Amino acid sequence: MIRLIIAEDEALERKALRSFVEAEFSKSIEVIAECATGRTFFETALELNPDLMLVDIEMPEMSGLEALNLLRENGLSGEALILTAYSEFDYARLAVKYQAADYLLKPVSRRDFSESIRNSMERIDKKKQTAPGRNQQSQERELIWRLRHPGPEFRTNLEELSAILKMKTTPFYFLSLPLAGRSGRPLLLSLKTRFDAMGYDCYGACISGAADLILQSRKGDINPEKIMKTLTNKIKNRVVVSEPLLLGPITDFRDLVREIAEKSVLKQDSAWVSDSLSRVSQERSLGDDLVEGRLHLIQGKLTNLFQYKKAVKSLGEAISYALELLTIIDRRLISLFATRFQSLNPDFLTLQLKNAHKIGEVIEILETLLCDVSRNIRQTHRTREQRLVEDIRTFLEEHSGDPPSMQEVSDHLKRSPSYISRCFRQVTGMSYKEFQIMHRMEMAKELLLTPGVTVAEVATATGFIDPNYFSKAFKRETGLSPRAYADGESYK
Structure with missing residues (x-):
């Protein structure tokens, strides 16, 4: 879909323009914003980066041409169609200077307006086709995402993606492994390598707590028993919270979407499984629990962690570990919200822990503090900029194996x-x-302490082509080699 902004100060004109676009181009253009002033148009376009802009010249606060000039200076290259009642030569000259695609005088005929939009659509499509293509990983992730979130055009979208990925029209199987933590990427890469050696074409991604794969046999036959046997060998000691699900054989995407919905492949709020998570995953998951408001899980996790940390045998050691946990949670929340919560100040917790006389009381004080922080997070209104940074963080997690450029x-x-x-x-x-x-590096630390994951797999999962280069970069950032960190030297 081509994304369009309408910049027009007259409300009736805006409504008419929108109605025309939605009637004539409903399947190819989406109106993402309407702006009544030049300044609003500039700020909105700068944020949303549209493909196409319909721009009036005379608008309050800033003219459409002034706004367009500023947008060009800020690197926006979207198509701009100027709509105006003014035929002055200076306006037309500036429109050309600011790379407007067309200059239309009001009242413009429906035919001319439609032709101008179609010409812009063709140029936009050509730009997208000649631009650097999305990598294989992004395409596979979008394929899985479409299966998980089918919209009204899902069948068309899936057929386009399957064509890009050069998928065959033969039957396929859909495999889903519900995961805990964020260590699914190395497992996914390992499975794809194994299935490829067995003669399968694999397309997969880790989304919303699951590792999903589509399998197609290059030999024409699929053996479900061999697939499950391979899984049994591969997922030993891995972070998997329930039995893998294998659906198929399937020949139509609509059937697969229906089966996914019926079988409830994803378990949205998987129960805490203490023996399946690494120590780092347990510790970092506390930050996620605070954000999601899962207060009922915090006490059990804290108890498990203090028991897991065998060095916690005295009150002093318990206080020290509580402060260590606080630092880990603080870093996690900074990575999520890009801001620090004052209530997580170690001095504040130290003051409260002076009243503790037993290890159990240390856990209770820490639990109370974390629950208060969770309520604060849930009640705090995050700014648009903070939400944008959160979206970037999520995008980084989803593409950890191929870190995206700006x-x-x-x-x-x-x-x-x-x-x-x-x-x-x-x-x-x-x-x-x-x-x-x-x-x-934070992700690498977590993966290194996940059972069964090699340094080479961690390097690949975090976007390093060369494991040796990864080892040097990791040691430069942490002071330890990946192997030393995995062996627990940071906790000695």
Whole structure:
């Protein structure tokens, strides 16, 4: 869909333009915003980065041409159609200077207006076709996403994606492994390698707590028993919270969407399984529980963690570990919200822990503090900029094996690179590149302590082609080699 902004100060004109576009181009153009002033148009377009803009010249606060000039200076390259009642040569000259695709005088005929839009659509489509293609991983992820979130055009979208991925028309199987934590990427890569060696074409992604795969046999036959046997061998000691689900054989995407819905492949709020998660996953999951308001899980997790940490044998050691947990949670929340919560100040917890006389009381004090923080998070209104940074963090997690560039983030979020950079620096105090490095290293730390995952798999899952380079980068950031960290030297 082509994304369109209408900038027109007259309400009736805006309504007429929108009605015309939605009537003539309902299947190809989506109106994402309407703007009544030049300044609003500039700010909105800078944020949303539209493909196409219908722009009036004379508007309050700032003219449409002034806004368009500023947008070009900020790197926006979307098509702009100028609609105006003024035929002055200077206006037309400026429109050309600011790369307007067409200059239409009101009242414009429906035929001319429609032709102008179609010409812009053709140019936009050509730009998209000649632009660097999305990588295989992104395409596979979109395929799985469409299966999980079918919209009104889902069949068309899936057929287009399957054509891009060069999928065969032969029957396929759909495999889903519900996961706990974020260690699904190495498992997914390992499974794809194994199934490829067995003669299967594999398309998959980790989305919303599951590792999903579509399997097609290059030999024409599919053996479900061999698939399940391979899974049994591969998922030993892995972070899997329930039995894998295998659906098929399937020949139609509609049947698969229906089966996914009926079988409830994903379990939205999986129960806490203490013996299946690594220590780091347990610790970091506390931050996610605070955000989601899962207060009923916090007490049990804290008890498990203090028991797991065998070095906690005295009151002093319990207080020390409570402060260590607080630091881990604080870092997790910073990565999620790009801001620090004052109630997580270690000095505040230290003051409260002075009243503790038993290890159990340390856990209770920490639990009370974390529950208060959770309520604060749930009640706090996050700014638009903070939400944007959260979206970037989510996008980074989803593409951990192939870290996206700023331009790819811009294309995904439909925001200009300059707007993203400004928001990112404003909210986090660091550049996108610095945040990306920190994020990859935090993920690497978690994966290194996941049973059965090798250093090479962690390197691949965090976007490093060369395991040796990953090891050097990890040691530079943490002071330990990946193997030393995995062996627990950071906890000695």
